[in-house]
Amino acid sequence: MIFADLLFLFVFLPINLSLYFVLKNNTYRNAVLVAFSFVFYAWGEPIMVFLLLAATEISRIFSLFIEPRKGTKNGKALTTAAISLILLSLAVFKYTPLFNLPVRISLPIGISFYSFQIITYLVGVYKGDFPAQKSPVNFLMYVSLYPQLIAGPIVRYDDIHGQIRSRTITTENISAGITRFVIGLAKKVIMANQMGAAASSILGGNIGTLTVSGAWLGIFFFALQIYYDFSGYSDMAIGLGRIFGFSFPENFDCPYASKSISEFWRRWHMTLGGFFRDYVYIPLGGNRCSRIRTSLNLLIVWFLTGLWHGASWNFALWGLYFGVLIMAEKAFLLKAAEKVPHALGFVKIAATFLLVTFGWAMFYFTDFSQMLLFMRGLFGLNGNGFYDIITLNLLYDRFFLTAIAAIFCFPVYKYVSKAKSGWLTPAINAALIILCAIMLVGDNYNPFLYYRF
């Protein structure tokens, strides 16, 4: 199931919320969340729910053995074994397509997210950051909690283990959660779906005949689509979590307003970047080793970050592209950028956005020959010229929405919310949810992009 769906919004969610708030006892509430999370997950993955169950319970049992041996050699061996099992299942279920094996295994939704969450738990227990979870239901709730199960944010066990036991539910939190959820819904239904339709009308055809402006417009629409799609999903997850009394980590912070690639990655999919920093880059030695080793560490991290996005080599290339850019920034670009006068900060934003958007071309095209064909279009090397009437038409067709989408990539809402809104917030929420419901009627099935990761 997905959030931006009438069945979820008006059937699943009301039942879930009613049951949750009718019960006052935290244990029962946890049980309700587990039950609904399983229905939610099994809705899309009726069989793979057993994989989730197995991964969760096996890891928890491991953790019970790790806990008394925390910090020891044996504990380390056990932790390594448990993590290896989790990574093995990720490799088997996600990465077999890379090697053209004769077996075809369909990717279990959310495996990339929940595998990482389990790893944060195992490492934390080994380090003694928190006690191992004795209750299977509670641990299952952490892993399977449906708001963040299938597309993040990647919630570390450390972030919420206290909240598993007890949560304070306040009017203010529920209200803020609702607002956050509705904003996310609007980002997905109004922005991402429309930008997606525009992008696919350009990128979905014969890209060999694109003009320069057509190619850039297409990938620009895609840049907006993927941002609104993914950050909208995170907003909905964070909002729902807040309604239930959880506080999930933030995942996006206006990444397209970044002035460098390094900054972009501190503001885009923050929980993934944080995971790779803390669980891969630093254990590899981070930047506290020789220059060559640091560069190698960076490349490994970015190769893996790329590949995390899908079992296709274009994602690895996309990751490495950012690895190289960040290395260049560290080496000289950031220093050079410091010399740009403050008033010209927008140039840095524009340059960063351009580089990121160019990167989306590597992300979008899983087929390398298509990717190259498209890049020839971006740089006018296909002889199709710069401009055509249809590109202009497609730009104007959703012009107002595109302009609003572009503006809201910047932190404008921070100024909006500063003005005490009073009636405005409930009114806008109501209008947005009704608008989204209308726009979902008769719409084609429209899953989230990050669903496949």
Next chain:
Amino acid sequence: MKNFYDKINIIIFTAILAAAFPIMIFAARPDFSEIERRPLTSFPEFTLKRISSGDFTRELNLFFSDTVPMRDSLAGMSSLIKSRLGFSVDGVTLHDVQLTVDNEQSEADNEPTDGQIGEIALDNPEPAQLWDGVIDVSANAVDEAADEAVELSSAGVLVYRNRALMLIGWVSSAGERYADVVSEYSRRLDGVDVYSMVIPSAIEFYCPKNYLSHYNIDQRASINNINAHLSNVTPVNVYSSLAERVAAGDDIFFRTDHHWAPLGAFYAAEQFAQSAGVPFATLSDYQKVVIPGYVGTMYGYSGRNPDILNNPEDFVYFKPINDNYTSTYYITHEGYNPEAPVPAPLFIEQPLSESYSIFLGSDARITHISTNVDNSRKLAVFKDSFGNALIPFLTASFEEIYVIDIRYFPYNAIDYLAEKGITDVLFANNIAMANDGYFITTIENLMNN
């Protein structure tokens, strides 16, 4: 005070969910969309296997969003909102249009997916009552129109001056094969005169030129090319005469439907009659029937463009004043006995939005017409739905007419024509079909049924 507005926020959100929940669960759900002319997603079949594969739940989601109570009005609102998200260039709005087009369309691309044809279960198995139960007939027609439009609209829809035009966004060499197949009929039908009329579509005449060159196949060149490849077949090239009529301001194509208007068919029929050397009645021999308020197939296919809905047109057709003919149907739709003759009128009243199905009621049938013309000329027309509008104008030209829809003909065409003593064969198909590999193969296969 902050807390007060938080409470208001929670109450409003809860109220919306509380109001929507019973509507989603208990309210009656539509099963047919009038504006999209298609049956809506039905409740999925419930089996253990379909649950474990995830099909059941996936389709349940589709069912819910597709059959929301008041879906057509809500979907109309949704389209209205989407149409206000920007503005148009030169008054042109594009729907589902790809910026780029494929130069060649493979046959496989054209193949209808499973279940597209004949998926609708007909409640009334009694063919004799078909035209009384208008719904059954139109349901049939809707199904067929949808098939055809899917092929026609492969490149999307362009709306210009309240006229929705289907783009035929591919250049294809398939037209030459069409010519070869039609010529093969001529070769196998000894002593029978074979004619080919490839009917251009509206986009050719009404599309702004800068868009036309970007997308559409050059229909005049395509028709000329097909005609040049015909052998022992008389081409009936209606392109120029239709272009003249458009230039003169005649409404020979609908603005809101993907078909040509009956008036266009009249001029084409006239030209065919001249080529075939048969008599032809003038327009004054017909009664002009005007049905106002018509909004055709293009409203749905243009993504429910509000300009199309808000600018209906007159559906004008022509009925012979003297009913000097009788007609019989042989229903070839799945579930019917094609051997059973069903006496039926040539014009069958339809709901307003299905007006084009007035001619012959639908496509899935062989129509046999006997007229009081005494010239020993027996015509068989192999056609798509464009051909339907031609038929009434030929009732004063041939002694007998067999109308055969290429997509719904169960017999060996050569044997059938010989058996009926056919003297003239007309292939009357629109330009998209004549360039469509799958359709051409279907025509070819009719010789080997």
